[in-house]
Amino acid sequence: MISDATVLERYPNIRLDHVNKQLYKGYLEQRLVLGRCDDCGRWHTPLRPRCPSCWSASVAAAPVSGRGTVHLLTLLHQGPPVVDYSRPWPLAAIELVEQPGLRFVGTLVDCPAPRIGLPVELTWITRDDAPWPAFRPASQSAASGSAASEAADVVA
Numbered sequence: 214m215i216s217d218a219t220v221l222e223r224y225p226n227i228r229l230d231h232v233n234k235q236l237y238k239g240y241l242e243q244r245l246v247l248g249r250c251d252d253c254g255r256w257h258t259p260l261r262p263r264c265p266s267c268w269s270a271s272v273a274a275a276p277v278s279g280r281g282t283v284h285l286l287t288l289l290h291q292g293p294p295v296v297d298y299s300r301p302w303p304l305a306a307i308e309l310v311e312q313p314g315l316r317f318v319g320t321l322v323d324c325p326a327p328r329i330g331l332p333v334e335l336t337w338i339t340r341d342d343a344p345w346p347a348f349r350p351a352s353q354s355a356a357s358g359s360a361a362s363e364a365a366d367v368v369a
């Protein structure tokens with residue numbers, strides 16, 4: 214079990230509270246957890262103490278598959294000095310398969326041709342010695358057999 218102190222130590226630049234700490238505890242376990250309502254079953258992000266759909270307080274952080282498509286894409290040429298901008302840094306809003314409109318923002322990695330509509334899957338990168346979620350082209354999206362087997366080799 215990951216303690217609150219560990220989350221504070223590993224993500225010192227995040228303003229943590231008792232709701233969003235669950236997201237970062239998930240990061241440390243390399244699980245992307247978003248809010249899920251026990252009453253209406255709808256997902257939401259960011260995590261909230263009440264369901265934004267039905268206002269129920271029966272919400273919990275639950276893992277998502279991390280599969281989705283690029284909904285919005287921004288190529289950053291400058292920003293906080295935590296990443297390398299020698300190439301445009303792709304920041305994408307991913308529409309997750311769990312629910313229409315459920316979107317999570319992260320960078321794209323191993324993605325030579327980022328584009329809207331690209332199927333992606335969750336992966337993890339390390340920044341400031343802590344895990345962060347990122348997205349890469351989905352291995353199933355490869356149209357040709359050879360590309361699919363290359364992707365399988367990378368996973369293996």
Ligand SMILES: [Zn+2]
Nearest residue numbers: 250253264267
């Ligand atoms: Zn609800």
